[in-house]
Amino acid sequence: MLVLSRHAGESVVIANDIVVTILEVRGDVVRVGIEAPRHIQVHREEVHRELQAANQAAAASASPEAISGLAAILAGAEAGAEAEAAGGAAVLPVEPEAGPSGDAH
Amino acid sequence: MPTTTTVLPTLHFPSGIPGFPGRHEFMLEGLDPLGALFDLHCQDDPSIRLLLVPPGVFFPEYLPELDQASIDLLGLVDGDEAQILVVLTTGATAAAATANLLAPIVVNIRTGDAAQVILSGSGLPIRAPIAC
Numbered sequence: 001m002l003v004l005s006r007h008a009g010e011s012v013v014i015a016n017d018i019v020v021t022i023l024e025v026r027g028d029v030v031r032v033g034i035e036a037p038r039h040i041q042v043h044r045e046e047v048h049r050e051l052q053a054a055n056q057a058a059a060a061s062a063s064p065e066a067i068s069g070l071a072a073i074l075a076g077a078e079a080g081a082e083a084e085a086a087g088g089a090a091v092l093p094v095e096p097e098a099g100p101s102g103d104a105h
Numbered sequence: 106m107p108t109t110t111t112v113l114p115t116l117h118f119p120s121g122i123p124g125f126p127g128r129h130e131f132m133l134e135g136l137d138p139l140g141a142l143f144d145l146h147c148q149d150d151p152s153i154r155l156l157l158v159p160p161g162v163f164f165p166e167y168l169p170e171l172d173q174a175s176i177d178l179l180g181l182v183d184g185d186e187a188q189i190l191v192v193l194t195t196g197a198t199a200a201a202a203t204a205n206l207l208a209p210i211v212v213n214i215r216t217g218d219a220a221q222v223i224l225s226g227s228g229l230p231i232r233a234p235i236a237c
Contacts, residue, residue, distance in 0.1 A: 039178060041120045041220070043225070044225075048123055048223075050231060051123040051124070051207075051208050051221070051231070052123040052124035053124070054124075054192070054205055054208075054231050054232070055122060055124035055125065055155065055192065056124045058193065059124070059152065059153055059155055061156075061195040061202075062195075063195070065199075066195035066199055067144070069200070070158075070193065070195065071136065071137045073200060073202075073235070074137060074139060075139065077163070
């Protein structure tokens with residue numbers, strides 16, 4: 001790991017377009033400002049780690065049994081709430097499966 | 106004839122999906138005739154597969170507020186362009202499934218760009234039981 005010493009107000013530049021600035025140091029808390037291109041998502045490490053684990057668990061759970069079970073639950077939920085569903089969540093535009101799909105553009 | 110399976114164009118995740126490094130292109134496939142259950146999968150790796158639902162079916166009160174960075178990332182110019190889907194994790198049974206309300210998948214249905222957005226500071230659960 002690269003270790004650098006910085007004062008409050010000083011920055012570190014990563015790969016030309018990411019700037020990490022130490023804003024304030026108070027006791028054992030450091031406030032850090034990060035400027036990065038929009039496709040670079042910045043998160044606290046513990047949140048990101050938890051999301052990684054949650055996504056991998058979700059992928060591992062996506063079995064054919066899970067799909068048929070969920071489809072049955074959803075069919076029941078839809079039947080029960082059909083009248084209210086009119087103004088509910090938007091539905092993605094869906095095109096029927098038509099063999100090998102061509103280029104979108 | 107239409108079948109119960111429908112296929113949407115490839116979705117592009119410019120920031121990827123946490124847990125699946127290096128993957129940016131995913132296919133979103135409808136799994137049921139109601140349009141309520143979707144399969145987001147990576148064509149190159151069948152082990153990468155997420156089950157998604159529009160949150161309204163289970164969580165009608167759920168109205169996530171996107172931050173400006175996410176709106177910019179996805180190029181959203183109109184709220185109607187954003188389709189929100191939440192990731193399901195099934196337990197021992199499908200009824201024991203949980204939904205990730207903290208980090209929904211947001212799709213720009215005009216461009217096909219998508220991202221898993223962490224709703225920082227929302228206090229929303231990453232494992233919300235779908236059971237009523």
